[in-house]
Amino acid sequence: MTTPSPSPGALAGIKVLDLSRVLAGPWCTQLLADLGADVVKVERPGAGDDTRHWGPPFLKDADGNDTTQASYFTACNRNKRSVTIDMATPEGQALIRQMAQQADVVVENFKVGGLKQYGLDHESLRTLNPRLIYCSITGFGQDGPYAERAGYDLMVQAMTGLMDITGRADGEPGGGPQRVGVAVIDLFTGLYASNAILAALHVRDNAKNGTGQGQHIDMALLDVGMAVLANQAAGYLATGVAPVRQGNTHPSLAPYQDFPTLDGSMLLAIGNDGQFQRFCTAAGQGAWAQDPRFATNTLRVQHRADLIPAMQAVTRTRTTADWIALLEDKAVPCGPINTVAQAFDDAQVKARGLAVTLPRWPQGEAADGVQHITGVASPLRLSATPPVLRNAPPALGQHTHEVLRELGLDAQRIAQLQAQGVV
Structure with missing residues (x-):
């Protein structure tokens, strides 16, 4: 079990009100929470975030049996406090407005205008708290012909x-468009949103020229999806020629793909001419590096159809482990194509501590029988203020009483709200 970090975190003292659910918003707020912010997640009473029910797979209890809690939720809700409030009620809306008055940041991913009916939209909350940074995450943004549409990764x-x-390209076995194996647009949107929030905090609080004022951040999955096309978009905009599917090969590099081996396959990612020359020498094919068809990367891309079959015939003569052992000390990027299970069993993954087991907060007997939850560690490595891995993703409403007491509500008032179904 990983020992919690002694650092308070780079964002200690920052309060985040998380009105988001599913993935993009929660991914953003988990990053802020890992950096030390106090993130309070508002969920629907009795149901919670949709992803609590997106199973299988489900979390296991102490006896190894499935619970009703989907593991999906745990991917993006670590280090948060969960409160259950019915925002459809006037009393619930008042509680959330009170929380917003004390917050630095609000993150929400309702449809455009969806929170206005509750008085929880940007304009309403900024009136109460001018320093509030309000981040809206939608499918298509706050304006444009698609603004009212729901958007999904x-x-x-x-x-x-x-x-x-x-x-794979059309005409090849298994050819046709494919989604990426994880919801990359949601994840990238969460990352872009957290960067925008950090920038807004700096503008507000900068000692030299800070404005002291919050602002509205308009994040759209569509905008992010276009941005992360990266070099593929740049190539199209430069030439007017749309890129095409080509499986695991690279449009601008060769050889840069998977190759068959004696016992499976491997990934070879040669990014420059020096690496290609070193590969050829190690593989006993020095003539390839001198061949006028393959002397430069551009030539190798142009003559890919000649080079790759010749390489495949050679890579089939050794096992994946043998190729990795041969190339790893020659600065030739080469590696296995792991399953997720193999990835977590990798020596470097273990050495970096990338699987982290955290206790439920507060510790004690969890109502659903889940005492600890294992997730992926934050990849951020700050020497002075590292991510704060405090607590596992919370049970639904685990911190409702705690947060309401911080708002100044006494036990009688909390019990009254509970009896009314507000919390």
Whole structure:
């Protein structure tokens, strides 16, 4: 079990009110929580975030039996406090407005205008708290002809062309558009949103020229999906020629793909001419590096159809482990194509402590029988203020009483709200 970090975190003292659910918003707020912010997640009484029920797979209890808690939720809700409030009630809306008055940041991913009916939209809350940074995450943004539409990761992968450039080429076995194996648009949107929030905090609080004022952040999955096309978008905009699917090969590099081996396959990622020359020497094929068809990367891309079959015939003569052992000390990028299970069993993954087991907060007997939850560690490595891995993703409403007491409500008032179904 990983020992919690002694650092208070880079964002200690920052309060985040998390009105988001599913993935993009929670991914953003988990990053802020890992950096030390106090993130309070507001969920629907009795149901909670949709992803609490997106199973299988489900969390296991102490006896190894499935619970009703889906593991999906745990991917993006570590280090948060969960409160259950019915925002459809006037009393619930008042509680959330009170929380917003004490917050630095609000993150929400309702449809455009969806929170206005509750008085929880940007304009309403900024009136109460001018320093509030309000981040809205939607499928298509706050304006434009699609603004009112719901947006989902898979839809945006399709609309932006990401699916069209992912997968094997038409005509090949298994050819056709493919989604990426994880919801990359949601994840990238969460990352972009957290960066925007950090920038807004700096602008507000900068000692030299800070404004002291919050602002509205308009994050759209569509915008992010277009942005992360990266070099593929740049190539299209430069030439007017749309990129095409080509499986695991690279449009601008060769050889840069998977290769068959004696016992399976491996990944070879040669990014420059020096690496290619070193590979050829190690493989006993020095003539390839002198061949005028393969002397430079551009030439290798142009003559890919000649080079790759010749390489495949050679890579089939050794096992994956033998190739890795041969190339790893020659600065030739080469590695296995792991399953997720093999990845977590990798020596470097273990050495970096990337699987982290955390206790439920507060410790004690959890109502659903889940005492500890294992997740993936934060990849951020700050020497002075590292991510704070405090607590596992919370049970639904685990901190409702705690947070309401911080708002100044006494036990009688909390019990009254509970009896009314507000919390």
